[in-house]
Amino acid sequence: MVRQAGAALVVVLWVVAALSLLAASFGLGVRREARLAVNLAEAAKLRAAAEAGIQYAAFMLTQPDSERRFRADGSVYALVLDELEVRVQVVDEGGKVDLNQADEGLLRAILTYLTQDPDRAAALASAILDWRDGDRDRRVNGAEADDYRAAGLNYEPADAPFDSVAEVGLVLGMTSELTQALLPLVTVYSGQAGINPYLAPKEVLLALPGMDPAFVDGFVQARSQQIAGAGGLPLPTLPGVNFHALAGAAFGMNVEVRGQGGDFQLAAVVRPGQGVEYLDWRETKLPKSLFDLPLAAPEIKLPAPP
Incomplete structure (x- = not known):
């Protein structure tokens, strides 16, 4: 009889322990769900x-x-x-620099500024041109479908204009870090081969070949005191660089x-x-x-x- 009572007590203790574990798990789940709800609400607020x-x-x-x-x-x-x-x-x-209109020189200049590697910048500029053009002819240092397959990628260049700036991240040779640095400086909405210097980000001006950094600092400070695009500030003549007034x-x-x-x-x-x-x-x-x-x-x- 004593043995049966002892066995019953052990069973009861196991049941109590199991119920306690379930209660603790339920409480942890409730707290986790509450934290998740708070995080979602905070993210929605931001x-x-x-x-x-x-x-x-x-x-x-x-x-x-x-x-x-x-x-x-x-x-x-x-x-x-x-x-x-x-x-x-x-x-x-x-x-900004229009990915669909800029020539090879301007693309190479902005990429050289970001990578500090002229050879890599030249290859990337050619790959961008190969992506947006309508043919499958590979430029020197460029990239077409065979190059993407050889790199183990499951897609090919569009051979069409860029739909969005984010698409440039798919170009062969682009890294996530370089893409994030390039995106604020490029566009697909200006429709112009050059840039409006009175509106250009400072980094775009610094990237222009032959542009003096000290001049850029003074130019950016001076234009901030004028109506954007109003002109009146002297600009140096840079070979191969086109300026426009679109705004x-x-x-x-x-x-x-x-x-x-x-x-x-x-x-x-x-x-x-x-x-x-x-x-x-x-x-x-x-x-x-x-x-x-x-x-x-x-x-x-x-x-x-x-």
Whole structure:
């Protein structure tokens, strides 16, 4: 009888232990689900703030008062929305290098600036031209379908214009690091073979062959005090470099939001009008945090949503 009672006690203890384990597992699961819900809510909040930053910047680009209007030359603006810090950088797409129109020299120049390797830059420029042209003829140092297969890739060059700047990351020889550095400097929306120097990112100007860095520093500082694209600043004549005056067709925006749950970075291309038309939209990793760049104006506090 004592033996049976002892056995029953062991069974009871095992049942209690099993129930305790189930309860602990359930409690852990509940806490995990709660943390997941909080993380998802925080991510949605960061994303919504980034979208609000784009909408506000697009609105400020249309302001008739030049003193209030956001400059589209790479300037960074600070916003505060519902206790979230937002940084928005605006660049007119006319100031960037068009992947579908730029000639080999301009492509090679921007890639040499980023890689510091002229031979690699020449090969990449040829591969970009082979990607966008309509034939299957391989350029010297370029890349066509056979080269992609030999590299173990399961795709071929499009032999058509780039649909988006992100597509350049598929070009043979491009690395993730180089792609992220190149994306803020290129476009598919200007339709121009050259650049608008009054709107170009500083890195694009520095990449131009024969451009003096000291001149670029002074030029960028001087143009920030003028209406973008208004002219009036002297530019050196650079062999093989085409300048144009196209402005306002499309705007690239980099947005970074900082909150308790971390950072959120977004890149978009918009065409302002009665509403905002999005031409491109992607979550991204910016080459440099916008919070490390100087501000073009004092911080703007936006009203919290109802």
